[in-house]
Amino acid sequence: MSMFPSVFGRENGVLNSGVRQAESHPARFQMSRRGIFGVVAGVAATAILPATASAASSQIKSVATGMSGKPRMSSGFVKTADGTEIYFKDWGPKDAQPIHFHHGWPLSADDWDTQLLFFLANGYRVVAHDRRGHGRSTQVDTGNTMDRYAADASAVVEHLDLRNVVHIGHSTGGGEVARYVARYGQPQGRVAKAVLVSSVPPLMLKTASNPEGTPLSVFDGFREALAANRSQFYLDVASGPFYGFNRPGAKVSQGVILNWWRQGMMGGAIAQYQGIKAFSETDQTDDLKAITVPTLVLQGDDDQVVPYKDAALLQAKLIRNSTLKIYPGFPHGMLTTHAEVINPDLLAFVKA
Template sequence: MSSGFIKTEDGVDIFYKDWGPKDAQPIVFHHGWPLSSDDWDTQMLFFLAEGYRVVAHDRRGHGRSSQADTGNDMDHYAADASAVAEHLDLTNAVHIGHSTGGGEVARYVAQFGQPQGRVAKAVLVSAVPPLMLKTDANPGGTPIAVFDGFRKALAQNRAQFFLDVASGPFYGFNRPNAVVSDGIVRNWWRQGMMGSALAHYDGIKAFS
């Protein structure tokens, strides 16, 4: 099956894509906040053409997965990723995570991945671990006021906030002489608006 849903132990439906030969080495992609598995389509098509099996899922509260009002935290994200890997019987897989997805990969590998021989490698791309928040132990982190601002903007006007993020700092389109891709901005916004406002709100705490 090229796509489908699995149900987690707490009753959440998780959407996944599973492309390519089932006997090939899997590459599993974990998306960032507040996106979906669609954010990896370009990379999935590339590695599919190279002969790999490529898999990605929509995190709970994101994309086509259930808009769960609980469990929007790293432990549940990792458990959901494990449920997908178990359902598809993925072994010797390369797990690639971007941003919040990097936190998901790190937690998944630590809690579920290696004892079953399911993980070959982990790749963290601009990932959130070990900690984004500024604390006494992490003085170079991001101040809590920034994350509070994210929550306020999301609660007041999520559609405009997501448009501002995608057209500005997320892709560096706010830098001098940057060439802005309207298609990329619209695709980011589309993915974000598919998900749950509550999951996105709670997710800010999860990735910070």
């Protein structure tokens, strides 16, 4: 059963830890220009950035540019059948194997920047898009369903004419990948492999046929918190369970918290509100059963957002050609907190 009730309950006050920390240490948020430069220099000197990112940085310029010296990087919009404009990033050599990244709720393509830079440095073409209603895509009050999310992803793939694609999805993005691969990618022959990271399928909601799922009251609580004070709710999620920052001894990063909040607040409140139903109530059992391409399933066993026993373990059972890896102690947002571990594992799977 989900840990949501205990983690998100207002009575325990855990989720306000990041905000209380800022309030009790205001000096941290009043840096002089000299102080900021000192922090930057300190970061460089002590190599705080993940090893994979720092090692890759020297390669990025040469990989991202062609013989002409012009960057092989672009961004743009795809207009879908219902007029929604989907924003995408498209970086790297056009003739390289593409990897398409699908973000979680309520974020944007920016949540994948660490992975985009890493795979770009390793010679791949990397693509990521903002789900409808999220990030820079059109803020719409229609089509905020898993069916439409998958169709929008297909619109991006077809617009860029991507083939032999590896699709990697996190959380809600994992549900999007499962539906896309089953309904579009495999039938069109465009998908090579799939990766589900801390993903929501097969079904999060507790029902008669899914008694170990999360009660509807928990997701109703999400909707209530979003409608009442979306900004504070997003700070609470990021400073608490998403990255495991509420755990004793956790190394809390204000930059990570604020970047999560920034991405969430870029999107539309209505789309994100409706998206809660999409990621929690969509039964994707048939999607998982339909997937035949090699699929890597990854999740941390300290995921406080999507319980791994109801997600990764079931995904691996339902997908016939799957490889499962569970990381002890890793949180839901492990792609950020443990990029130095996850990125090489992703690369090994892509290369295999």
